[in-house]
Amino acid sequence: MGSIDANLATSFLGGFKPLDLDDLRTQLHQAVDFITDYYKHVDSHPVLAQVEPGYLRRILPPTPPGPAAAFDSVLHELRRGVLPGMTHWASPSFFAYFPATNSAASLAGDLVASALNPVAFTWLASPAATELEALVLDWLAHLLRLPQRFHHGGAGRGGGVLLATTSEAMLCTLVAARDAALRRAGGGAGVAALPRLVAYGSDQTHSTFVKACRIAGFDPALVRCVATRPESEFALEPARLREAMEADAAAGLVPAYVCVTVGTTSSTAVDPVGPIAEVASLFGAWVHVDAAYAGSACICPEFRGYLDGVERADSVSLSPHKWLLTCLDCTCLWVRDTRPLTEALETDPEYLRNGPSESGRVTDLKDLQVGVGRRFRGLKLWMVLRAYGADNLQAHIRGDVDMARAFEGMCFRLRPRGGMGEEQAAAENRKLLELINASGRAYMTHTVLGPKYVLRFAVGSTLTEHRHVAQAWELIKEMAHAVIMSTTVTTTTTAAAALPPPPPMLLLLLLLQQRGRSLTIRRMKPYCYSRLISQLGDY
Amino acid sequence: MGSIDANLATSFLGGFKPLDLDDLRTQLHQAVDFITDYYKHVDSHPVLAQVEPGYLRRILPPTPPGPAAAFDSVLHELRRGVLPGMTHWASPSFFAYFPATNSAASLAGDLVASALNPVAFTWLASPAATELEALVLDWLAHLLRLPQRFHHGGAGRGGGVLLATTSEAMLCTLVAARDAALRRAGGGAGVAALPRLVAYGSDQTHSTFVKACRIAGFDPALVRCVATRPESEFALEPARLREAMEADAAAGLVPAYVCVTVGTTSSTAVDPVGPIAEVASLFGAWVHVDAAYAGSACICPEFRGYLDGVERADSVSLSPHKWLLTCLDCTCLWVRDTRPLTEALETDPEYLRNGPSESGRVTDLKDLQVGVGRRFRGLKLWMVLRAYGADNLQAHIRGDVDMARAFEGMCFRLRPRGGMGEEQAAAENRKLLELINASGRAYMTHTVLGPKYVLRFAVGSTLTEHRHVAQAWELIKEMAHAVIMSTTVTTTTTAAAALPPPPPMLLLLLLLQQRGRSLTIRRMKPYCYSRLISQLGDY
Known part of the structure; x- marks a missing residue:
């Protein structure tokens, strides 16, 4: 119980030094x-x-x-x-889900960030962490040609923030949109109008959209998953959206949020951003563009068209941890105006108060995210952009698209034959997928598009080269043969029953096959194959 | 437009290899x-x-x-x-906010995790990532002597998950509690009863609690921050909580969630877990224990008492990225029953369906968190526990506590003198803090406890040794001298005005000084100094 000066003379007793x-x-x-x-x-x-x-x-x-x-x-x-x-996931023969690309620069940046380990909830808590994040978001916004209003350095009140995942981006913008809608709905009674708020996506929107809506307190029954059609390439149709929004508004409900997807998970369908935003604006609803995966392609001018209309959106998110060589987790969220977010997400505890925050000259990134603490994600993304430069990143996208021309991003399946029904076809394709994945030689996953169970082949892992795609193709053919040899076809009464079964080597038909039933696999681009779907009779 | 076999023969065109x-x-x-x-x-x-x-x-x-x-x-x-x-934050002279401790094992584990880069939303998407996470959570639960019901390997339905931050842990449990309360409130009309739900913490609960409640759609007016008092060491008092809950229930509101803090941000106050949980149980409210910082001390048997009563809680969270040598971000959440969480957070899109998930034999961690994608956080935490072992981790805690005996975790201030009012005292302490931090020689932050502006001195950065604490103490004395020399005291009419100003060297009085106004700085433990507060006249 001596004086502090005396106590401090005591040496450190333990010999354990975790950062020796x-x-x-x-x-x-x-x-x-x-x-x-x-x-x-x-x-x-x-x-x-x-x-x-x-x-x-x-x-x-x-x-x-x-x-x-x-x-x-x-x-x-x-x-x-x-x-x-x-x-x-790092295997060159990983073709499942989506590619989680990576790079030496990203790994080095992530490592250094973990060592610096700042918790930059406020600007003051580590100015460089906040400023580098804002800068690199502006850099990427520049490459994507996002309007100036989404830049920190722009004339407006917009800017970006790095979050963990698209889910967090959706949740933050949903909460901002929700609170804005509650203010519009009036009544002044806090969340009284919350049970009347409606959010919209399509039946192809990522499942996390419904989850985020539920977390934000939306009534699950008022989260509209507008049906898409093969004829419209599985994209959200503005007319159908408008119909749904009008019906809701007429019923006294409050349209609050529309999620537009650029590159859906199942089939990389692209919702038309501009026309959807136009419909949403009629109802004052927030428009969020989820460009998690396909958005990265838009750093190449020739693919930028998929973001056309983004100037009408309230927010855009994109995950460099998918196709931009940055390890997990790293999702960019840009908003045209940060105020609705900070109004919904701001905290101001005494223990974080400081001069710069009160001056209004700085952004405190804690107010643009779910939590308070945060990793220094800006460093790895900056390392990627800084070390490789725009030229190489564009080459990376183009290189993947080049492989995609051979195969990527396609959904395919063993075509029903000999009078098979959809159910038996699905079972057979399930079997095919099991055989492929149990071989350990490649990993693919599936989805359901309309009534059809199809296999997904997502090329783009960082180490994947043409030869791996070629090997996978051989594997698919080999396993398709095994499936076909082992299947007893139960004849059903569909029209197709009349067709003779083609020889095994030719049985693996793409959903996206050429018109006229050619057995050639079409060249295609992953980010736009939804466009091709409508060209094809047998989607 | 040739066959796929022909296309695949094309060599990779770009020379850019991000994982060369x-x-x-x-x-x-x-x-x-x-x-x-x-x-x-x-x-x-x-x-x-x-x-x-x-x-x-x-x-x-x-x-x-x-x-x-x-x-x-x-x-x-x-x-x-x-x-x-x-x-x-890695500086040995960083005494602000909370220590973000780190270690070689954590950095190595984080690096390897970033390189493996699995996105283990489901068990199948990377079984080892899911299983290692579950195992290491059981390991830590074992060290903390959490009841078996919180273990994956326990007899019940409980288990843990690694999340980004405490905010996410609060949000996930809030949403689970909210949905459970909505089911209890009946009416079957989705979120109709949401505007009547109430959540409770104290005025010392972390600010992210209110934020999480707002995100989850609670009416901000129905988030109760029950007032604490110096006499009760700034801890949440069960009687006051009960009073608030009874009043709400009587008014037709629905008590849904109580946040209990073990180690508050401002002053490391410890809410009594057992008695609070007992009150909450009268109303069927969910009890979450936020042990973000101080919880780590409970791996030492001699400090485990702070978690007494945890067996009555529904969930507990603790952040190894604070005091357990694990770099950001890494928060453990344990729940006694995972079902309310999965009911609230589950997604089941076709493209993630798989045999093991449908068998019910595995846990899909995406259903216990906000998002879907996730980092492989289990690896770094496993590396820390595996490489250092329980013995060293306990030595690490005890080593910090040893330093804390000299200084740590204390809130202190320049005591008002010469008839100063609280306002002038606050201004003077603000000035002191500015001088300390502008020197670049140490970084501390402040808070307000009751009416008093006090400085926080949070020892525990990984590289901090006794000499750094000693240097900081010299710095504080030096700057206190400068402040006192430059201050004109405006006499006010408080009783204290009668006291003569003590000599400068003695002016830096701890809030937590000994009874009888001894000027000696007391030995204290960071995790329990709230207990000391009540021993001291001049809190």
Whole structure:
């Protein structure tokens, strides 16, 4: 209980130094070698993990160790215990879900960010973290040719923020739109009008849209998933949206938010941004553009058209952790006006108050996101843009599109034959998918478009080259043969029943096949194959 | 438009390889050297960045470069442009906000996770990522002696998930509690009863609680911040909570959620978990325990008492990115029953459907969080627990507590003297804080407790040793002297006006000083100084 001066003379008692510089250097270098070794041999692993639920508990102890372990032995456990249970998103033969691209610059930037480890909730808590994030968002907005109103450095009140995922971008903008709609709905009674608010997407909008609406307190029954059609390439149709909004408004409901997708998850369908925004504006609804995946292509002038009309939107989000070589998590959200967001998301606790925030000269990024704490995500995105430059990033997009011309982004399926019904066709395609994925040689996933169960082939993993696509194609053919040989066709009474079954090699028909039933696989671009769908009789 | 087989023979056209193994190895090793160099010299930087808003735009170009840059030059820009604008959370003289601790194991784990880069929304999308996360949450639950019902491997339906921040943990549990309350409130009309739901915390609960309530659609007017008192150590008092809940229930409102804090942000006050949970249970409200910072101390048996009563809670969250050597972001959320969460947060799109999910034998972590995509956070936390072991982690906590015995976690202020009023005292302390932080030699922040503006001194940065605390103490004395010399005291009519001003060296009195106005700084523990407050006359 002596004076502080006396107490402070006491030396540090424990010998444990978690940031000892020698250990740090040695262990991080070991981790780097682990990573390069991993990438070097990633295609020796089954792409889809071939393990049973609970596998890890049979390897690792149920309680934590008491004593420390040598770092070598930790890496050994990682290699022997964890890697075999991974599904390898980094594999060049990963064609499932969406590509989670990555790069040396991103990894280096992420590592440095984790070491600096600032918690830049306010500008003052780490000015460079806030300013670099704002700058790199302006850089990317520039590449995408987003209107000036979405730039921090623009004349208006807009700007961007880096969030974890599209879900967070949707949630933040939904909450802003919700509160704005509540103010419009009047009554002044807080959330009294909330049960009358309506949000709109299409039946192809990402599932997280409905989830975000539910989190924000929208009535799940008032989240409209407007039906799309193959004839309209699975895009949200402005006329149908308008119909739904008019009916709701007439019923005394309050249209609050419209989610427009540039590149849907199932089929990369592109909703027409401008015309949708025009409809939404009739009702004063917020327009958010979800360009999570396909938006990255818009850094190339020749593909920028998919964002046409974005100047009418209230907000746009895009995830560089998908197609822009940046490891998870990194989603850009730009808004034309930050005020509705900060009104909904601002906090002002005494313990974070400071001069710069009160001066109004700085942006506190905590007020544009769900939480308060945040990673320094701006650093990795800046490293990617800075190290590679626009030219290489465009080359990267174009290189993927080039592969896509051979195969990418296509939904395909084993075509029903010999009078098969849709149900049997789905079962057969399910079987085909299982065989492909159980082989460990590639990993693909499926979706349902209209009544049809189809397989998705999403090219774009960073290490994927043409040869991997070619190998996958061979694998598909091989497994399709196996499926066909093992299937007993139950004849149904559809018109197709009259057609003779084609020979096995030719059975793997693309949904997107040429008119006239040619068996050639069409060249296609992933970001626009929804456009091709309408060209094709047998979507 | 040839066959796919022919197209695939085309070679990759661009020469850009963002994961070229040689580049990757070289650049990551360079990043490691950058980091170790940074840590080595971190105390040569001003702790609080000494830059003006907009500084970075005066250094870096407004638009992204076209061509690629050499990696060396990118690191050079980082060193010369970004570092000077950082507030250095890693500095041993960082005593602001809360310590964001870090470690070699965490950095290595984070790096490897970013390289593997799985998006484990479902178990199948990367079984090891899901299983390692579940296992490490069980490990930590074991160390914290959380009841079995919070373990994945327990007999019940509980378990944990790693989220970004406490805000997300609060939001997820709020939404689960909200939907459960809506079901109880009946009427079956979706969110019709939402405007009647009430959530409770104290006036010391983290500001993100109110924000999370607003995001979840609670009426901001129905988020009760029950007043605390110095006499009760700024803890939420069960009797006062009960009073508020009874009044609300009597008024036809629906108590839905109570947030209990173990270690508040302002003063590390500890709400009594058991008694609060008992009150909440009378109204069927969800009880969440926010142990973000102080919870980590509970891995030591001697400090576990702060979680007493946790067996009555519905959920607990704790952030290893604060005091458990894990870089941002990493918050553990444990729930005694995952079903209310999954009911509120589940999505089931066709494109994510798979056998294991449908078998019910696996947990899909996307259904326990806000978004769908997610980082592989389990790896870094596993690396920390695996490499250091429980023994070292406990030593780490005890080491910090040892420093805390000299100073940590205290709120202090320049005591009003010569008849100063509270307002002038606050101005003087604000001035003191400004001088300390402008020196660049340490960074501290402030809060307001009751009517008093006080300075916070949060010890615990990973590199902090006793000598840094001692240096900070010298700095405080030096700056206090400067403030006192420059202040003209305006005499007010308070009782204190009669006291003669003490000599400058003795003016820096702790709020938490000994009874009897001894000028000695008391030994104290950060996690429990709220307990000390009541021992002290002049809180």
